[in-house]
Amino acid sequence: MPTPTPGGLPETLRARGYRLTPQRQMVLDAVVELGQGTPEEIGDRVHGISPGVNITTVYRTLELLEQLGLVRHRHFGHGAPMYHASDYDTLHSVCHRCGEVAVIPGELLQPVAQWLVEEHGFALDTGHIALAGLCATCAGDPSAE
Amino acid sequence: MPTPTPGGLPETLRARGYRLTPQRQMVLDAVVELGQGTPEEIGDRVHGISPGVNITTVYRTLELLEQLGLVRHRHFGHGAPMYHASDYDTLHSVCHRCGEVAVIPGELLQPVAQWLVEEHGFALDTGHIALAGLCATCAGDPSAE
């Protein structure tokens, strides 16, 4: 679901004394266009436009963009983190077994979030982790590999 | 909270045609005694008893024990997975910022679990991931590093 590129990158960077570079713009664009992706996937996408961009730069840029609040990352349990634009902040479920990912309504965790704040002062970050378990297929068919 | 060592390892292994080895017993013991730990932590503990045991064996054994249902692992968002005995299956919250971990009642996710099964046939595994967010300290004090 590629959302239009946010216009705020140049301003956001300058406001904090950072420079606007083509690489930074391309990485942000890639994240937005992909919806979400691992650093490697984002790098691959950037390479499609500018093959010279180094994966190191992708890592450094993602870190910077996250600091600036433009992107965030989340973990699906295993492997590399998934980066996504800050506005694409959805709750997911992942299947342990086959890796299937589904988007689920974040409001589902609303009561949990409320309990955590009230009891522990803990501010739940709904989008940061995916709920793990077994998808319908894997749960119903324990034999398959 | 070290629980007494479960007695079932030899039987469980034999029942599936696996052999009982000192390494397997030591790894399981270490997991139980630690409550939970990363493969490295578990390896370190085993080394305290038998320095020759290779970390490779720890990885392979944890995988086997998980397959046998004797241990499970969970992710705290970042870094290495935490292995724990199957009966130590609790829900946790982790702070993004300082890493603080708290145990929280698993029943909190009961409604979420129910919704997931009914709507998607998805069997939520409550203990597998920790809920991420900011602890009271970090949430209230955004300046600190």
Place this chain on the structure above:
DNA sequence: TTCCATGCAAAAACTTTGCACATCG
């Protein structure tokens, strides 16, 4: 005695770091 399991070494996957050159402002 016969496989299964282990140790060791090397590779793989993912990230980080150091440094000289390039480039934004």
Place this chain on the structure above:
DNA sequence: CGATGTGCAAAGTTTTTGCATGGAA
């Protein structure tokens, strides 16, 4: 022009794999 950013190469982590030897049954 000067400070920041990038590419490149190398190293760091964590985990996996291949293979010959060792050990449980």
